[in-house]
Amino acid sequence: xxxxxxxxxxxxxxxxxxxxxxxxxxxxxxxxxxxxxxxxxxxxxxxxxxxxxxxxxxxxxxxxxxxxxxxxxxxxxxxxxxxxxxxxxxxxxxxxxxxxxxxxxxxxxxxxxxxxxxxxxxxxxxxxxxxxxxxxxxxxxxxxxxxxxxxxxxxxxxxxxxxxxxxxxxxxxxxxxxxxxxxxxxxxxxxxxxxxxxxxxxxxxxxxxxxxxxxxxxxxxxxxxxxxxxxxxxxxxxxxxxxxxxxxxxxxxxxxxxxxxxxxxxxxxxxxxxxxxxxxxxxxxxx
Numbered sequence: 001x002x003x004x005x006x007x008x009x010x011x012x013x014x015x016x017x018x019x020x021x022x023x024x025x026x027x028x029x030x031x032x033x034x035x036x037x038x039x040x041x042x043x044x045x046x047x048x049x050x051x052x053x054x055x056x057x058x059x060x061x062x063x064x065x066x067x068x069x070x071x072x073x074x075x076x077x078x079x080x081x082x083x084x085x086x087x088x089x090x091x092x093x094x095x096x097x098x099x100x101x102x103x104x105x106x107x108x109x110x111x112x113x114x115x116x117x118x119x120x121x122x123x124x125x126x127x128x129x130x131x132x133x134x135x136x137x138x139x140x141x142x143x144x145x146x147x148x149x150x151x152x153x154x155x156x157x158x159x160x161x162x163x164x165x166x167x168x169x170x171x172x173x174x175x176x177x178x179x180x181x182x183x184x185x186x187x188x189x190x191x192x193x194x195x196x197x198x199x200x201x202x203x204x205x206x207x208x209x210x211x212x213x214x215x216x217x218x219x220x221x222x223x224x225x226x227x228x229x230x231x232x233x234x235x236x237x238x239x240x241x242x243x244x245x246x247x248x249x250x251x252x253x254x255x256x257x258x259x260x261x262x263x264x265x266x267x268x269x270x271x272x273x274x275x276x277x278x279x280x281x282x283x284x285x286x287x
Contacts, residue, residue: 002149004060005029007088009052009074011040013122014094015065017129019046021154029059052077055087061150064093064103071095071102079105090146092116092139096173099166100138114139114147117173118156121180130155138166186260189253196251225271232264235278241285258286 006022008015011033022028023042030047032055033040037048049055052074064074071093081087091106096117103113115138120129133156137147144160151158165172187209194201219226231239240261247254261282269279 001025001027002153004149004153006061006063006153007031007055007057007059008063008065009033010065010070011035012065013125014118015063017122017125018063018065018154020125020127021130025153027153029057030055052081052087055081058086059088060090061146062088062091063150064091066093068093068095068098068102071098075103075105078111079109082109082111086111090114090143092147092150094118096136096176097170099169112139112143112146114143114150116147116150116158117176118154119176121176128155132156134159136161136165136172138169189256192253193251228264228268228273232261232282233268233273235274235282237278237281237285240282244286261286 004027006027007030008019008022008028009032011019011031015031015033019028019031019042023045028042028046030049031040032049032052034050040048047057062078064071066074075091078087078091086109088111090112091103092100092114093103094117095115096119098115100113100115106113117136117138118130119134119136122129135147135151135156135158137144137151137158137160139147139160141160144158147160148158161169161172187205190205191201194204216226231243244254244257247257265274265279265282268274269276274282
């Protein structure tokens with residue numbers, strides 16, 4: 001653990017997780033949030049402000065845990081609050097899609113700027129939520145040691161993103177979205193279909209979810225292709241046609257099934273796991 005002290009701006013899911021970790025470390029000095037202090041379980045141990053301009057205490061690092069659209073205003077507010085005395089020596093945001101340069105006004109005050117993105121989903125807080133996770137670091141090579149210290153305080157593995165990634169930062173962010181959001185969406189699709197025909201989702205889905213996740217996890221761990229099974233992998237265009245007919249009659253999600261089928265068929269065809277003939281037959285069905 002470093003000797004850094006922290007202020008956090010924003011108390012959404014990410015901000016809450018960060019605050020919980022920093023409180024346990026004894027490193028959190030203040031939080032800026034619109035939430036009233038009586039709704040914040042750790043408010044007795046830190047100062048709670050409703051605006052950055054109210055902050056008087058200098059900390060080593062400000063962690064900005066708001067939506068991306070607020071970053072520019074927060075940078076201006078930190079500059080205003082630092083007119084007489086800097087309130088921090090470094091500041092970073094957590095976004096995987098937005099460059100650190102959005103905080104560039106702070107550099108005029110000699111404040112280091114970074115973007116540190118945790119490749120994690122924050123739907124529900126866990127004590128170990130930061131343990132072992134990948135952090136994509138958008139910062140200069142000289143400032144990477146600051147990033148490493150911050151991430152050592154929170155937990156996880158710091159990796160300096162190279163220029164190729166930084167030029168395509170939204171694509172990098174889409175990687176996390178595909179796992180943390182699309183995966184959940186597919187499970188929700190299955191849950192809704194269970195309910196539509198009076199099946200109990202927990203009884204039907206939990207065993208197959210567990211096996212599917214284990215198979216995917218094992219493939220990523222071993223550096224191999226994620227195994228895809230079912231009618232698309234078998235090139236079974238007729239089975240896909242029957243599925244679509246039923247979904248069109250009984251569900252509002254036939255289009256989603258079509259898009260996912262098209263995506264899987266494209267992957268399998270490129271990997272040489274289904275024939276060109278099977279690929280075209282599937283595409284003819286789903287058009």
